[in-house]
Amino acid sequence: MIGGKTMDYCCQSMVGKIQAILIKHPKDAFISQQNLENTYEEFNYIGCPNYETVLNEYEIFEKIIKEHVETVHYLPMNDSVGLDSIYAHDSLKVTKKGAIYFPMGKVLRGKEGIATEEYLKSIGIPTLGHIKAPGKMEGGDVVWIDEKTVAIGRGYRTNTEGIEQFKELTKDFVEEYIIVDMPHADGETECLHLMSIISMIDNDLAVVYSKYMPIRFRNFLKERGMKLLEVDDEEYGYLGSNVLAIAPRVCIVIEGVPRIKKLMEAEGCKVFVYPGKELSYRGTGGPTCLTCPLHRE
Numbered sequence: 001m002i003g004g005k006t007m008d009y010c011c012q013s014m015v016g017k018i019q020a021i022l023i024k025h026p027k028d029a030f031i032s033q034q035n036l037e038n039t040y041e042e043f044n045y046i047g048c049p050n051y052e053t054v055l056n057e058y059e060i061f062e063k064i065i066k067e068h069v070e071t072v073h074y075l076p077m078n079d080s081v082g083l084d085s086i087y088a089h090d091s092l093k094v095t096k097k098g099a100i101y102f103p104m105g106k107v108l109r110g111k112e113g114i115a116t117e118e119y120l121k122s123i124g125i126p127t128l129g130h131i132k133a134p135g136k137m138e139g140g141d142v143v144w145i146d147e148k149t150v151a152i153g154r155g156y157r158t159n160t161e162g163i164e165q166f167k168e169l170t171k172d173f174v175e176e177y178i179i180v181d182m183p184h185a186d187g188e189t190e191c192l193h194l195m196s197i198i199s200m201i202d203n204d205l206a207v208v209y210s211k212y213m214p215i216r217f218r219n220f221l222k223e224r225g226m227k228l229l230e231v232d233d234e235e236y237g238y239l240g241s242n243v244l245a246i247a248p249r250v251c252i253v254i255e256g257v258p259r260i261k262k263l264m265e266a267e268g269c270k271v272f273v274y275p276g277k278e279l280s281y282r283g284t285g286g287p288t289c290l291t292c293p294l295h296r297e
Contacts, residue, residue, distance in 0.1 A: 007124035011295060013147060014143060017248070018069045021065060026054045029081075030049065064274060065246075075116060075119055080115060086290065091109070091113040097128045099127055101116065102137040103162075106138075106157065129169040136157065139292070145178070151177075151194060195289075196241065196242065199241060202249050204224075229263045229267070239281060244290075249268055251270070255276065
């Protein structure tokens with residue numbers, strides 16, 4: 001409840017206009033420069049982020065979000081979670097019947113779902129269910145193709161048991177599940193989600209990194225009439241395939257990937273950029289990772 005009213009929720013789309021979103025400010029996740037220096041290696045970051053630069057980068061990112069999303073919710077600080085809790089996307093998915101919480105494949109992130117559930121209940125979003133061990137799942141592996149079709153990456157972060165539990169929870173309103181076997185890529189400790197290699201920016205348009213995409217899944221997308229905008233190796237390495245659609249063909253991407261930005265603009269997209277070397281690149285979490293849409297049109 002918010003002010004006595006039931007909150008609207010449902011996010012079975014990757015591209016519908018975002019009406020409400022959940023984010024976490026770095027002051028409540030990174031805490032301080034000392035905390036970053038003490039823990040960044042444990043979380044497998046690409047060097048230690050500079051806290052003051054992170055705050056400056058986040059201010060620009062946050063401004064874009066606030067200008068385009070009517071309702072912005074902030075996850076509060078919680079001592080049970082760590083640096084990666086800034087990436088609010090991964091511990092859940094919000095469906096038409098409530099939120100499904102994930103235990104997370106990365107052990108250090110295991111308590112994020114508990115903290116998020118506590119907050120979302122306080123604003124009126126019910127819980128549909130939980131993925132339970134030995135199942136594991138992360139939000140970055142779940143991509144809604146449309147309201148009744150969902151693609152799920154199966155790899156080091158999301159396993160078969162987790163997928164079967166997700167199917168059981170959603171069987172009343174999902175008609176088709178596309179299971180996408182993820183590659184080994186750079187190894188078990190690296191963060192490779194399905195959303196690392198595909199970002200839908202309209203119902204018929206997606207940014208992809210085909211090198212890591214199984215042929216069967218790529219063909220499925222093309223057979224549905226989806227145009228694929230290819231990210232090259234260099235821009236993939238700088239999170240160029242991680243694009244947040246805040247509305248159809250209205251997108252946010254990290255600054256420093258001009259090639260894919262130009263390709264999106266050629267398709268009629270409005271593209272906003274934010275500086276994210278310290279905020280996003282070092283923790284390998286782009287704009288989709290930094291946000292958890294709660295309600296899309």
